[in-house]
Amino acid sequence: MAWTRLLVAALGIGLLAGCSTSSTPASPAVNASRPAAMASDAVHVTGEGIPVAVEPAPLAPAPETVVTAGVVPVEPAPVQVVAPSAIAAAALALSQTPGPPVIVLDPGHGGAEVGAANHGIVEKESNLDLAFRVEALLREAGVRVLLTREDDSRAVPPPGLRPVPGGSTRPARVDVQARVDLANLAGAAAFVSIHSNGHSDSSLRGIETYYSSVHAEAPRSLALATHLQTTALGELAAAGFPAVDRGARDTQCMYNRSGTCRGIFVISPPRVTRLEDVLQRGGDPVRAGLAPGETEASTRATLMPAALIELLFVSNPQDAAILAVEESRQAMARGVAAGILAFLAEEGLWPAQ
Numbered sequence: 357m358a359w360t361r362l363l364v365a366a367l368g369i370g371l372l373a374g375c376s377t378s379s380t381p382a383s384p385a386v387n388a389s390r391p392a393a394m395a396s397d398a399v400h401v402t403g404e405g406i407p408v409a410v411e412p413a414p415l416a417p418a419p420e421t422v423v424t425a426g427v428v429p430v431e432p433a434p435v436q437v438v439a440p441s442a443i444a445a446a447a448l449a450l451s452q453t454p455g456p457p458v459i460v461l462d463p464g465h466g467g468a469e470v471g472a473a474n475h476g477i478v479e480k481e482s483n484l485d486l487a488f489r490v491e492a493l494l495r496e497a498g499v500r501v502l503l504t505r506e507d508d509s510r511a512v513p514p515p516g517l518r519p520v521p522g523g524s525t526r527p528a529r530v531d532v533q534a535r536v537d538l539a540n541l542a543g544a545a546a547f548v549s550i551h552s553n554g555h556s557d558s559s560l561r562g563i564e565t566y567y568s569s570v571h572a573e574a575p576r577s578l579a580l581a582t583h584l585q586t587t588a589l590g591e592l593a594a595a596g597f598p599a600v601d602r603g604a605r606d607t608q609c610m611y612n613r614s615g616t617c618r619g620i621f622v623i624s625p626p627r628v629t630r631l632e633d634v635l636q637r638g639g640d641p642v643r644a645g646l647a648p649g650e651t652e653a654s655t656r657a658t659l660m661p662a663a664l665i666e667l668l669f670v671s672n673p674q675d676a677a678i679l680a681v682e683e684s685r686q687a688m689a690r691g692v693a694a695g696i697l698a699f700l701a702e703e704g705l706w707p708a709q
C-alpha cells in the first residue's frame with residue numbers, strides 16, 4: 357500500500373527495508389490486462405500450477421508496511437480537475453440503472469504506485485489481475501461490478517467533486533479519494549479493495565482483512581471483512597494452498613501521527629483538515645485544501661461498507677510462491693467473490709429476487 361509508504365516517508369519513520377522492485381518480472385500467472393471477453397460476463401483464464409505447502413508462521417502484531425524500494429514519486433500538482441473518465445461514466449450509469457447490487461472492486465495501487473514488490477510479484481499488477489478474476493466470478497453470479505481502475509494507472513477522480521484536501525501536493529491522495537468517490541457515485545453495496553502485503557520482515561505471511569471500527573458502516577464493514585477473510589482462506593486451503601490466518605483487523609489506529617490515529621484511507625472515515633492545525637505547523641492553508649475563510653475541510657469516505665483484503669505477503673518466499681501460481685490465484689479470487697456474495701446474501705441483496 358503505497359499511501360503507507362508516503363505516510364511513512366512524510367513522518368520520517370524508518371520502518372522500511374529494502375525490497376527490490378527492479379528487474380522482478382511478473383509471474384506468468386499474473387495477467388494485469390483485462391481479458392478481451394471480460395467486457396461482458398466471460399470467465400477468466402484457467403491453468404496449471406504446483407501446490408506449495410506452507411507451514412504456519414507466528415502472527416506478528418505489526419501491520420503491513422510497504423517495502424517498495426525507491427523514493428516517493430513526486431508528480432506535478434494538481435491533478436484534480438479531469439474530464440469524465442469511462443469508469444466515472446460507468447459508475448454513474450450503474451447508479452442510474454435499476455438492477456442487481458453493484459460491487460466496487462478496488463485493485464490497489466497503479467501507475468507510479470507500485471505497492472509491494474518482491475520474488476517476481478509486483479503488487480499493482482497482481483492486484484489488478486486478481487480484481488479481474490473476482491469481477492468475472494461476480495458477474496457470473498449476477499452481480500454488477502465496477503473496478504476503480506482497469507489498467508496500470510492511478511484512479512481518475514469523477515468530475516464535479518471538490519478536490520480532496522491536501523491533494524494538490526499529494527497525487528496518491530487524489531488517487532485514493534477518487535476510488536472512494538467512484539464507489540459512492542456507483543451507489544455500490546460494498547467496496548472491496550484488493551492488495552497483497554509487503555514487509556521488511558520476510559517471515560511475515562498470510563492473509564488479513566482490514567475494516568474500520570470508526571467508519572459509519574463499521575459493523576457491516578466488519579461483517580464484510582470477516583466473510584472475505586474466511587472465504588479467501590477457505591478456498592485457498594481447499595485448493596491445496598493453506599495460508600496463515602492473520603484475521604480481520606481494525607485499521608482505525610494503524611498509523612499514529614502525533615497522537616492522531618489514522619487508518620487506511622479508502623476504508624476509513626473522513627479526515628478533517630483544520631486551519632488552526634495547518635497554521636500551527638507552518639503550512640499553507642490553500643495548499644492544504646482550505647479556501648480563503650474556511651476553517652476546515654474534509655475528505656470523503658465510502659457511503660457503503662468497506663474492507664481491504666491483503667492476499668498474502670509478496671515479501672515472504674512461500675506466500676510469493678503461492679501468488680505466482682495460477683490455481684492459487686484463481687482460488688483466492690473465488691474466495692474473495694464468495695465472501696462478497698456471502699455478505700450480499702446476509703444483506704438480503706443476493707441472489708436477486
Ligand SMILES: [Zn+2]
Binds near residue numbers: 357465479551553
Ligand atoms: Zn497494497
